[in-house]
Amino acid sequence: GAVVSQHPSRVICKSGTSVKIECRSLDFQATTMFWYRQFPKQSLMLMATSNEGSKATYEQGVEKDKFLINHASLTLSTLTVTSAHPEDSSFYICSARVLSRSGGQTDTQYFGPGTRLTVL
Amino acid sequence: LAKTTQPISMDSYEGQEVNITCSHNNIATNDYITWYQQFPSQGPRFIIQGYKTKVTNEVASLFIPADRKSSTLSLPRVSLSDTAVYYCLVGPPSGGSYIPTFGRGTSLIVHP
Numbered sequence: 450g451a452v453v454s455q456h457p458s459r460v461i462c463k464s465g466t467s468v469k470i471e472c473r474s475l476d477f478q479a480t481t482m483f484w485y486r487q488f489p490k491q492s493l494m495l496m497a498t499s500n501e502g503s504k505a506t507y508e509q510g511v512e513k514d515k516f517l518i519n520h521a522s523l524t525l526s527t528l529t530v531t532s533a534h535p536e537d538s539s540f541y542i543c544s545a546r547v548l549s550r551s552g553g554q555t556d557t558q559y560f561g562p563g564t565r566l567t568v569l
Numbered sequence: 570l571a572k573t574t575q576p577i578s579m580d581s582y583e584g585q586e587v588n589i590t591c592s593h594n595n596i597a598t599n600d601y602i603t604w605y606q607q608f609p610s611q612g613p614r615f616i617i618q619g620y621k622t623k624v625t626n627e628v629a630s631l632f633i634p635a636d637r638k639s640s641t642l643s644l645p646r647v648s649l650s651d652t653a654v655y656y657c658l659v660g661p662p663s664g665g666s667y668i669p670t671f672g673r674g675t676s677l678i679v680h681p
Binding site: 453455481483485492493494495498508540542543544546556557558559560561562563565 | 603605610611612613614615618656660661665667668669670671672673674
């Protein structure tokens, strides 16, 4: 199956610093990637849709100037949390949308392993 | 976008069959149903996908009634390692505009 990697797997930073998270599709090209945030004991919350070569589409309530998304190639999307604060501490997960190759199925998401961000 | 509803939690024992039902009353004609499994501190993992009737793969079966307003994920003979959260999502035809929305999921606990 399709493999998606994320780096780093965990990061601890001081309040006010910026953190970049990379999401890579290792064996396929992904024109669309999604970024989620997940707090403890809660479901995944979609933050934004990242499309290769164009600006990301952010969900309501997500600050685009704080969560910068870049999808410069078909295999890499990055999420930068700018001026991080303790309330930004969360589990960030990316996924790549894999288009179906034939009839009988629809698009599938393949998820990265997630990045645990802790802001002190 | 179809909203999904699942039981918050389920308990089972090793070796039993587990059936998790998801309601999606507003599913669109072209939407598919996809189930994911998530372990703590990991990204979700694709389990199975279907459109109607029954789909089976090496790990699970998916039952979808004719009206498609619900679906049931069936896990045969669960083991302790099946303890996880299970999510159902409904989505558009290939290439269509898509805003994936995760519901609360079902937390399955398998006991020895």
